[in-house]
Structures are given as structure tokens and as C-alpha cells.
Amino acid sequence: MATKYAIIMSEIKKQVENGTLGPGKKLPSVRELSERYACSKNTIIQAYHELEKEHVIYSVPRSGHYVVNRLRPHPDGITSAIIDFLSAGPDHEVMPYLEFQHCINQAIDMYKDELFHYTDLAGIQPLRLQVSRYLQNLQVFSPPERVFVTSGVQQALHILIPMPFPNGKRNILVEQPTYFGMIESAQLQNVTTFGIDLTMDGLDFDRLEFFFRHQEIKFFYTVPRFHNPLGHSYTNEEKKRIVRLAQKYDVYIVEDDFLGELDPNPKSDPLFSYDPDGRVIYLKSFSKIMLPGLRVAVTVLPTIMTNTFLRYKFSTDFMTSALSQGALEIYIKSGMLQGHLKRIKVLYHKKMQLLLAACEQHLPPDVVYTQPASGFYSTIFLPGHVKARRLAELLQQKNIYVDDARRMFLPEFQRDDMIRLSISQVSEHQIEQGVKEIGRCIRFLLGKRDSPSQLSTAWL
Structure with a gap:
């Protein structure tokens, strides 16, 4: 009973x-x-x-x-919880709902004048000042006058892609694979975009230099820490090398440091720290480390580009939400953000270690996967004839969701042999269970082990 x-x-x-x-x-x-x-x-x-x-x-x-999340019935009539390796927002259980609600209530009172008028296009000055101070913890030293608030990093990218740069060049270079929003925006705006492979061994610097020298590259978009989707991070020496090449060939760098706060290595620096005066444009999102619905990010620009950037921003919106900006300013100033960062840094590091341990134990020995120190993402490279789309479909039948990563490639780089796993919204106790099932499904598709009937009951 x-x-x-x-x-x-x-x-x-x-x-x-x-x-x-x-x-x-x-x-x-x-x-x-x-x-x-x-x-x-x-x-x-x-x-x-x-x-x-x-x-x-x-x-x-x-x-x-x-x-x-809504539960889904198993084919055998058993209800099981979703194992979500697909979603890339912050962990629901550590998002600072109540703390931020308090900050919003304060912001309504403190910034009531801004709520009923159009505010500074560049962002409210108190927030720009707080962010300028906050970024110093990430080795990004810039006066508030060079810090600009946008409605998420996606808006900043959408502005930068068509915007004229001081080098007079028009083409863009991106890592392959890369953040799908960057690819989508570049394609919609018909900007010529080249790709350079990012592999387990990093970048081919000879290839990078070729692009910088011969392809009229306006800027190189890179995610140097905890890359989406690979989880890859460059070493400091590699970052210095990228900056030196950019300086040599008059190429700008757009550095998307969306998860820099999670870096367990205190000596790891952003690209910006190696050329703080004008070669590197630094992007910082607060969506992944806090609340996606906040829609606030900042862009640190060289002085020579600020007026042009504001003009292009004006064409997309008159201002970023004053309420969101005010609440974030209070959240940073109060010290709440630093406390929150300490908690999530431990959480995501632990989740990533659980994921890597599960991959080591349960994936077939010929399966290769990236091994980031922290962050949200790791990528599994599939062996033989196993197709990512087919694997994703098979896993979905078992309420396990993964990303087949096709949207993260330019058309000429398309491949179907890798899946991205995000640990941000999967609970700790589900990680091993999910990876174990991924291993079973890969073996089944390889024809090495597990019959379809075994797969259908493997959840039990």
C-alpha cells in the first residue's frame, strides 16, 4: 500500500x-x-x-x-521527469528572485522620474558607474563614459554587425561553431561572414592570420571563456596572441565574456586586459549569471566608436528599460550580486565535474567530449555514422533533451556529429542518469549494444 x-x-x-x-x-x-x-x-x-x-x-x-517543468508520460505509461540538457538559462533554484524583487521595489521609488521619461540612450549614469567598478573584478578597466547599456548582448551584436568601424572594413570572422544568435543576426543583415574552426586543440593561428591579412576582417567575434557550445577556454598566451594579430592587421575583436565570473582560475584574463584602449570591444551579459528576463547587458567601446554606436542603438530602441537598469544598479551597489556569484560559481563548477565524471564512466571509449573547468556547456563528438539529429530524437523519446548544435554553424561548416550538453538547468542528481542513457543510445546507434527493447525499459 x-x-x-x-x-x-x-x-x-x-x-x-x-x-x-x-x-x-x-x-x-x-x-x-x-x-x-x-x-x-x-x-x-x-x-x-x-x-x-x-x-x-x-x-x-x-x-x-x-x-x-511539465512532466511527460513515458511510452510504457510511467511518468518521468524531464532531464534537460537543452535549456541554457540559469538554474531556477539559484536565481535571486526575492533579492531582485526587493531591488525592483526600491528602483520604482528611486528612479520614478526615469520611468516616466526617456533616459540617457547610453544607459542611466549610476548603473554605468557601478558596472565600471564591477568590471574591474574581471580585469576590465574602463571609465563609465565607455560603458554602454543594451537590451542584452544580442542587441549589442545586432548593432555592431552592420555598423561601420574605424578600420573601414566590412567582413566578420567567427569561430565555428559559435553562438547561434551571432550567426542569425549576421545572416539577416547580409554581412559577409567567414568561419574559422575551433577544435579540441584550439585555433589554427596560421589560419587566423590568413583571414586577418587577406579577408578585410572588420572584427573577429570570439567567446574566449566557456565557449558556447564547446565549453572551450583560451589560455592567456593564446589570448595575447589573438590580440597581437589583431593589432598587426588592424582588426577589432568583439569579446563575448558572458560567463567570465564562473572562471575558477583567478589568473585567467579577458582579451580586453591585453589591449584596453581600443582594439577589443568587451560584451558582458547579466542574463546567464542572473535573470534572463532582465535584458540588460553592457558594451565597453573604444572612444572613437561611441557616437556611431549610439546612433545605431537609437535606430533599434530609444532606451533600455529604466526599471531593469535601476534594479541592477541597486543589486550591484548593495553587494548582493557578489554574494550571488559566490554561490553560483560553486554550483556550476560542481555540476560540470559531475557531468565530466559521468561522461568518463558511461560514454563509449571512442567518444570524445570537451572538458571545461566550469561554465554551462560541454560538447560530445559522435563516433562513426552516428548522427546528432537521430540521437537527439531518440533521447527525446526518453524525456532527455539535448541540442544537436546545427544552428551554431555557418552553412558551409554544417555538421551532424556533435551534441551540446548544458548543465545549467539539469539537477545534480539527474546528470549521471542522463549521461548513462546518452551512452546507451550511442551504443545502440553504433549497433554495438542494447536492443530497442532494452532501450525502452532502460529508464526503469
Whole structure:
């Protein structure tokens, strides 16, 4: 006979599965459920605790419990939680909901004049000042006058891609693979974009120099730390070498340092630190380390480009949300951000180590995968005739979601032999289980092991 807490768990799962309780929906309080089911509060607490362990719900201190994702029925009629290696937003359980809510409430009072008027196109001055100070922790030293606020890094890229640069060149160079938003924006704006392979061994610097010398490269877009999708990070010496080549051939660098705060190596520097006066344009997003819906990022520009950048920004919007800017300024100034960063730095490092240990144990020996120290992403390179799209489809049938990474390539670089795993929204206890199933599916597609019937019951 099922225990009372197990019955309660089952009923909550059914409501999540049928949509009665949707993603983000707040669950009844412990007291309310204990009265409804005529049981002790400890029984409800145990049910909620088990649902948290299964990544069905998550808790917000002093607020309550919320639904993470809708559950999906297994083909054999068993309901199982999603193992989400696909989503790339921050971990729901560590996002600073209540802290930031407090900052928003303060911002409404402090910045009420800005809320009813158009503010500075470059961003509100108090935020630019706080960000200028904050970036010093990342070895980015720049006065507030060179810091510009945008509605996410995506807007900054959309501005920079068509914008004329002081070198008078028009073409763009990107790593392959790279962040899909960069590729999409370049293609929509019909800007000639070249690609250079980024492999397990890094960049081919002879090839990089060839592009810089012969292809009229306006800027080189790079994600030098915890690359999306590879998880790759350049060494300091490699960063210096990239900057030297850019200086030699009059090429600008657009450095997307979206996860720089997670770097466990205190001696790792951004490219910007090797040419702070004008060669490197530095992008910093607050979406991945905090709240995606905040839609605030900053761009550090050389002085010679500031007026042009503002003119192009004006064509996309008159201003970035003053409320978001004000709340972020308060969040940084109060010290809350630094406390939050300490927590997530430990969390994502631990998750990545769990992922790499699981890959080592459960993937076939001929499967190669990247091994980042932290960050969100690692990539598995598939062996033989195994196709990423087919593997992703097979895993989806088992409620495991991965990214086949096709959208992260320019058309001429397209490949179908790698999958990206993101650890940001998968719970710690699911990581090994998910990788184990990925290993099973790869073996099945290789024809080495596991029949289809075995695969269909492997979840049990």
C-alpha cells in the first residue's frame, strides 16, 4: 500500500502532466495541503522534498514551492521527469528572485522620474558607474563614459554587425561553431561572414592570420571563456596572441565574456586586459549569471566608436528599460550580486565535474567530449555514422533533451556529429542518469549494444 506522501506526490505529478499546474505555477502551502489531505505537515514536507529531488518542483526561501517543468508520460505509461540538457538559462533554484524583487521595489521609488521619461540612450549614469567598478573584478578597466547599456548582448551584436568601424572594413570572422544568435543576426543583415574552426586543440593561428591579412576582417567575434557550445577556454598566451594579430592587421575583436565570473582560475584574463584602449570591444551579459528576463547587458567601446554606436542603438530602441537598469544598479551597489556569484560559481563548477565524471564512466571509449573547468556547456563528438539529429530524437523519446548544435554553424561548416550538453538547468542528481542513457543510445546507434527493447525499459 502506498504511503501518504507517495500518494500526494503522484497526484501533484498528474496535475503537472495534464497542465493543471503549469511551469512556474506556485503550489499550495504546506499548511494548506496538510489540511486538505488530513495529514501532518511533515508528510507534505517530505512529499515536496522528494519532488524537488526529482526536479519536478523547486523552492524559493520564504516564498513557497513552484513547478519546474511539465512532466511527460513515458511510452510504457510511467511518468518521468524531464532531464534537460537543452535549456541554457540559469538554474531556477539559484536565481535571486526575492533579492531582485526587493531591488525592483526600491528602483520604482528611486528612479520614478526615469520611468516616466526617456533616459540617457547610453544607459542611466549610476548603473554605468557601478558596472565600471564591477568590471574591474574581471580585469576590465574602463571609465563609465565607455560603458554602454543594451537590451542584452544580442542587441549589442545586432548593432555592431552592420555598423561601420574605424578600420573601414566590412567582413566578420567567427569561430565555428559559435553562438547561434551571432550567426542569425549576421545572416539577416547580409554581412559577409567567414568561419574559422575551433577544435579540441584550439585555433589554427596560421589560419587566423590568413583571414586577418587577406579577408578585410572588420572584427573577429570570439567567446574566449566557456565557449558556447564547446565549453572551450583560451589560455592567456593564446589570448595575447589573438590580440597581437589583431593589432598587426588592424582588426577589432568583439569579446563575448558572458560567463567570465564562473572562471575558477583567478589568473585567467579577458582579451580586453591585453589591449584596453581600443582594439577589443568587451560584451558582458547579466542574463546567464542572473535573470534572463532582465535584458540588460553592457558594451565597453573604444572612444572613437561611441557616437556611431549610439546612433545605431537609437535606430533599434530609444532606451533600455529604466526599471531593469535601476534594479541592477541597486543589486550591484548593495553587494548582493557578489554574494550571488559566490554561490553560483560553486554550483556550476560542481555540476560540470559531475557531468565530466559521468561522461568518463558511461560514454563509449571512442567518444570524445570537451572538458571545461566550469561554465554551462560541454560538447560530445559522435563516433562513426552516428548522427546528432537521430540521437537527439531518440533521447527525446526518453524525456532527455539535448541540442544537436546545427544552428551554431555557418552553412558551409554544417555538421551532424556533435551534441551540446548544458548543465545549467539539469539537477545534480539527474546528470549521471542522463549521461548513462546518452551512452546507451550511442551504443545502440553504433549497433554495438542494447536492443530497442532494452532501450525502452532502460529508464526503469
